Amino acid sequence: MADRVELITYADRLGGDLPGLAHLLATRFAGLFGGVHVLPFFRPFDGADAGFDPADHTEVDARLGTWDDIAALAQAHDLTVDVIVNHVSSSSPQFLDWLAHGSDSEWDGMFLTFAGAFPDGATEDVLMRLYRPRPGLPFTPYTLADGTKRLLWTTFTSQQVDIDVRHPTTRAYLRGVIARIAAAGVRRVRLDAVGYAVKTPGLTSFMTAETFRFIDDVTAWCHEQDLEVLVEVHSYYRRQIEIARQVDRVYDFALPPLVLHALLAHDADPLLAWMAIRPTNAITVLDTHDGIGVVDVGADGTDRSRPGLLGPDQLDALVESIHDASGGTSRLATGAAASNVDLYQVNCTFYDALGRSDDRYLLARALQFWTPGTPQVYYVGLLAGTNDIELLNRTTVGRDVNRHHYTSAEIDESLTRPVVQALLRLIRFRNAHPAFGGDCVVDGGGSAVTMTWTSGADLARLEADVATGAATVTWTADGTQLTAPLDGLP
Amino acid sequence: MADRVELITYADRLGGDLPGLAHLLATRFAGLFGGVHVLPFFRPFDGADAGFDPADHTEVDARLGTWDDIAALAQAHDLTVDVIVNHVSSSSPQFLDWLAHGSDSEWDGMFLTFAGAFPDGATEDVLMRLYRPRPGLPFTPYTLADGTKRLLWTTFTSQQVDIDVRHPTTRAYLRGVIARIAAAGVRRVRLDAVGYAVKTPGLTSFMTAETFRFIDDVTAWCHEQDLEVLVEVHSYYRRQIEIARQVDRVYDFALPPLVLHALLAHDADPLLAWMAIRPTNAITVLDTHDGIGVVDVGADGTDRSRPGLLGPDQLDALVESIHDASGGTSRLATGAAASNVDLYQVNCTFYDALGRSDDRYLLARALQFWTPGTPQVYYVGLLAGTNDIELLNRTTVGRDVNRHHYTSAEIDESLTRPVVQALLRLIRFRNAHPAFGGDCVVDGGGSAVTMTWTSGADLARLEADVATGAATVTWTADGTQLTAPLDGLP
Numbered sequence: 001m002a003d004r005v006e007l008i009t010y011a012d013r014l015g016g017d018l019p020g021l022a023h024l025l026a027t028r029f030a031g032l033f034g035g036v037h038v039l040p041f042f043r044p045f046d047g048a049d050a051g052f053d054p055a056d057h058t059e060v061d062a063r064l065g066t067w068d069d070i071a072a073l074a075q076a077h078d079l080t081v082d083v084i085v086n087h088v089s090s091s092s093p094q095f096l097d098w099l100a101h102g103s104d105s106e107w108d109g110m111f112l113t114f115a116g117a118f119p120d121g122a123t124e125d126v127l128m129r130l131y132r133p134r135p136g137l138p139f140t141p142y143t144l145a146d147g148t149k150r151l152l153w154t155t156f157t158s159q160q161v162d163i164d165v166r167h168p169t170t171r172a173y174l175r176g177v178i179a180r181i182a183a184a185g186v187r188r189v190r191l192d193a194v195g196y197a198v199k200t201p202g203l204t205s206f207m208t209a210e211t212f213r214f215i216d217d218v219t220a221w222c223h224e225q226d227l228e229v230l231v232e233v234h235s236y237y238r239r240q241i242e243i244a245r246q247v248d249r250v251y252d253f254a255l256p257p258l259v260l261h262a263l264l265a266h267d268a269d270p271l272l273a274w275m276a277i278r279p280t281n282a283i284t285v286l287d288t289h290d291g292i293g294v295v296d297v298g299a300d301g302t303d304r305s306r307p308g309l310l311g312p313d314q315l316d317a318l319v320e321s322i323h324d325a326s327g328g329t330s331r332l333a334t335g336a337a338a339s340n341v342d343l344y345q346v347n348c349t350f351y352d353a354l355g356r357s358d359d360r361y362l363l364a365r366a367l368q369f370w371t372p373g374t375p376q377v378y379y380v381g382l383l384a385g386t387n388d389i390e391l392l393n394r395t396t397v398g399r400d401v402n403r404h405h406y407t408s409a410e411i412d413e414s415l416t417r418p419v420v421q422a423l424l425r426l427i428r429f430r431n432a433h434p435a436f437g438g439d440c441v442v443d444g445g446g447s448a449v450t451m452t453w454t455s456g457a458d459l460a461r462l463e464a465d466v467a468t469g470a471a472t473v474t475w476t477a478d479g480t481q482l483t484a485p486l487d488g489l490p
Numbered sequence: 491m492a493d494r495v496e497l498i499t500y501a502d503r504l505g506g507d508l509p510g511l512a513h514l515l516a517t518r519f520a521g522l523f524g525g526v527h528v529l530p531f532f533r534p535f536d537g538a539d540a541g542f543d544p545a546d547h548t549e550v551d552a553r554l555g556t557w558d559d560i561a562a563l564a565q566a567h568d569l570t571v572d573v574i575v576n577h578v579s580s581s582s583p584q585f586l587d588w589l590a591h592g593s594d595s596e597w598d599g600m601f602l603t604f605a606g607a608f609p610d611g612a613t614e615d616v617l618m619r620l621y622r623p624r625p626g627l628p629f630t631p632y633t634l635a636d637g638t639k640r641l642l643w644t645t646f647t648s649q650q651v652d653i654d655v656r657h658p659t660t661r662a663y664l665r666g667v668i669a670r671i672a673a674a675g676v677r678r679v680r681l682d683a684v685g686y687a688v689k690t691p692g693l694t695s696f697m698t699a700e701t702f703r704f705i706d707d708v709t710a711w712c713h714e715q716d717l718e719v720l721v722e723v724h725s726y727y728r729r730q731i732e733i734a735r736q737v738d739r740v741y742d743f744a745l746p747p748l749v750l751h752a753l754l755a756h757d758a759d760p761l762l763a764w765m766a767i768r769p770t771n772a773i774t775v776l777d778t779h780d781g782i783g784v785v786d787v788g789a790d791g792t793d794r795s796r797p798g799l800l801g802p803d804q805l806d807a808l809v810e811s812i813h814d815a816s817g818g819t820s821r822l823a824t825g826a827a828a829s830n831v832d833l834y835q836v837n838c839t840f841y842d843a844l845g846r847s848d849d850r851y852l853l854a855r856a857l858q859f860w861t862p863g864t865p866q867v868y869y870v871g872l873l874a875g876t877n878d879i880e881l882l883n884r885t886t887v888g889r890d891v892n893r894h895h896y897t898s899a900e901i902d903e904s905l906t907r908p909v910v911q912a913l914l915r916l917i918r919f920r921n922a923h924p925a926f927g928g929d930c931v932v933d934g935g936g937s938a939v940t941m942t943w944t945s946g947a948d949l950a951r952l953e954a955d956v957a958t959g960a961a962t963v964t965w966t967a968d969g970t971q972l973t974a975p976l977d978g979l980p
Contacts, residue, residue: 113614114613114614114617115613115614115615118611118613118614119613120611120613121608121610121611121612121613121614121616122611122612123604123605123608123610123611124603124604124605124608124611124640124641125605126611127604127641128631128639128640128641135630135631136630136631136648137627137629137631137641139626139627140625140626141618141625141626141627147794149618150614150618151614151617151618151627158626304637
């Protein structure tokens with residue numbers, strides 16, 4: 001896949017539906033994005049977890065379009081699509097059939113029960129060792145049609161029933177989903193929440209050796225279908241490095257908090273330290289449909305004696321600085337009060353996290369784009385969007401603060417703003433300059449950062465001071481060397 | 491204890507505080523109530539479960555008054571006070587000390603952990619056999635000061651930590667609480683949620699043989715202090731009958747739904763059937779600070795083949811009829827949407843449950859007062875109160891719909907209403923007429939109910955038609971026999 005900037009977006013919140021999104025990409029955003037990640041568009045796309053709990057994972061929600069629309073997008077762009085491997089919706093036909101018929105259901109065995117995970121029972125020690133994204137135990141009682149009560153493993157919400165990925169029925173189900181996606185010409189699948197997919201009694205059951213074997217299996221099924229695999233795991237940074245060695249692609253989820261720390265605390269050292277060790281087979285991000293991950297730069301959640309990329313005091317200060325910069329709106333959207341699925345994330349648009357400073361926001365994007373990997377831009381960040389308090393209040397879902405529904409008029413208005421125009425120029429520069437096909441050298445210390453890409457005679461250098469927010473770019477063009485402030489790129 | 495009508499009320503919601511409540515009882519309500527049950531007044535009286543989660547169970551909340559105020563109330567009335575035997579607050583000094591010091595705490599052993607309950611672990615079968623007032627598992631993780639994670643048994647909210655009633659430390663704690671209450675001259679203690687207090691691996695752990703032995707122990711501790719014991723258990727009606735045989739006093743929680751069924755479905759037969767078998771060492775109620783219990787007249791929750799006093803269709807119709815009668819306000823306050831502690835209760839004032847019909851409400855009270863046992867009237871019912879949607883919206887606690895805070899002006903205004911005046915006359919009649927010291931004969935069928943008390947030459951008869959709501963009372967007075975409509979009592 002070409003190392004050009006990618007877009008990540010919902011099908012409904014940017015262009016209204018799949019044809020609307022395709023139209024935007026062909027007109028206002030023409031030539032900007034090599035790849036596009038369309039967040040779950042399955043039926044229904046607007047369930048308890050905003051598409052990550054489809055009732056039918058092989059059906060495009062008719063309100064958004066058809067598989068033909070997906071195929072058309074895949075013709076024009078390298079398309080990424082989610083495969084939800086950890087669970088199915090409690091309203092899926094498979095689960096409803098099992099509730100109705102129990103052991104006579106053809107899907108019996110597909111759903112992970114407490115007894116299935118712990119046939120001999122579980123002790124407190126075993127239960128407390130489980131690594132969880134939320135407080136409380138991951139189990140929900142369901143009553144079958146015959147009155148039998150069963151306890152189902154539910155890692156996320158009680159409407160998302162975990163599946164037993166060891167069972168042949170489950171594996172056939174997952175292969176069917178992957179085949180349907182591949183048939184539309186999709187280039188890459190993202191394995192959602194795969195870190196939690198394999199449960200092993202007595203272990204944390206998060207990214208264990210058995211999880212890696214499962215990822216290997218899924219990767220093999222995907223490669224058979226010419227699909228690349230992107231693994232979504234929020235985790236301790238050393239574990240992320242290990243994971244990156246074993247899979248096609250990972251996210252660099254450490255980058256967003258480190259860039260924020262640099263720009264808010266005027267301290268680039270933790271970012272520079274990460275640059276020296278980070279994996280480069282990464283999708284780089286500043287913002288996603290989820291919150292800004294704190295766990296990715298914190299101490300090891302399973303062994304607090306292993307320090308993170310930021311210390312506890314730096315992390316606390318970072319979270320407070322984001323809340324200050326956003327005028328307190330991120331505080332309303334974060335933590336237990338906001339029905340958060342993941343308590344370890346701060347919900348805020350990246351533009352608001354930087355206090356709506358155009359200069360610092362543009363510098364954050366430049367730091368992202370100069371970092372080795374494939375840069376991905378979230379649709380709200382593309383338009384330098386601000387926190388949507390109205391939507392948050394309506395849904396009381398914390399993450400909705402960064403999931404605005406854009407009208408066409410809002411898109412057109414956003415595109416006229418200088419910060420968005422400068423960002424589009426930066427994206428085109430990143431896509432076009434040949435130096436980015438070469439190697440990157442990072443230097444600096446304190447508040448200074450210099451990142452230099454060279455490829456033969458071509459050069460693209462970013463020189464920045466994270467304390468002042470000043471940044472210049474030096475680049476080669478037609479044999480000469482030019483320098484301009486970051487917002488002065490051609 | 492004299493068989494006169496009792497009042498049940500919060501200390502703060504009727505008269506503002508304990509002295510205010512005492513003043514009301516001595517003035518506006520003078521001579522009305524033989525006994526008074528003051529709901530938890532411990533510190534704090536306004537925690538996560540409205541007083542049932544005190545941080546200090548031996549301290550009167552200073553905002554309400556002092557132990558001297560309790561003693562003064564106990565001088566004037568037969569006073570009932572709650573003893574919370576199932577749990578302590580997570581903010582109690584005992585639990586905080588244990589979180590800080592673990593096994594070095596003097597309270598170690600007092601709190602029921604998963605490992606304490608299931609030293610060898612628990613299977614799905616064992617977990618699903620537990621009888622629970624709420625969906626989900628009754629466990630909450632807590633982290634001790636040294637980083638140890640423990641899983642605590644929490645039957646109700648996660649802030650109410652169950653205690654191990656087998657442990658000597660717990661038993662000494664409970665005896666201390668009982669002694670403090672007895673020292674104030676209290677006459678009766680109510681054992682709150684005692685049905686859940688004893689956990690036995692492999693059993694429902696609800697009102698098991700071991701629970702009865704625990705109740706026997708607590709009863710013995712109370713009798714040593716001249717305290718009568720009232721057991722609060724919502725349960726299948728046959729189990730209630732068994733429980734009543736083994737304790738001083740129970741509630742008749744089947745009465746409210748059966749009276750409502752009679753008056754809303756025009757069918758007195760289930761009520762008449764219950765009259766023939768119900769225990770008479772009961773406190774009769776229509777309304778309490780909790781919701782209207784459905785479980786008390788439904789099929790056996792642990793064995794659905796054992797039918798209840800109402801069939802499933804009758805129960806469904808009853809719940810819908812209540813919602814209809816209340817104009818839909820009870821629906822807002824009931825079920826999972828309203829943060830209900832107990833999903834098997836309908837939250838509604840009794841007056842609203844009868845569509846604010848004065849005649850039917852008065853008839854319901856007459857049916858209660860004619861039923862053998864000690865009649866108890868909830869403060870909202872005393873004033874024929876309506877659903878407090880404003881309070882419900884503010885707290886989002888379903889039961890608050892029936893927990894209005896009365897100002898003095900509201901009390902005075904309510905006392906002028908004909909329905910309240912008729913109710914006060916009915917209470918005085920029930921307290922004063924000598925026939926109620928004798929025996930009761932119940933007769934009727936279809937929509938007709940006749941209940942006749944006789945004692946020597948004294949007689950007090952209620953004749954009612956639950957379809958029309960018409961009711962007359964016939965009674966002896968000074969050797970003659972009088973008859974009047976229910977609202978025409980002297």
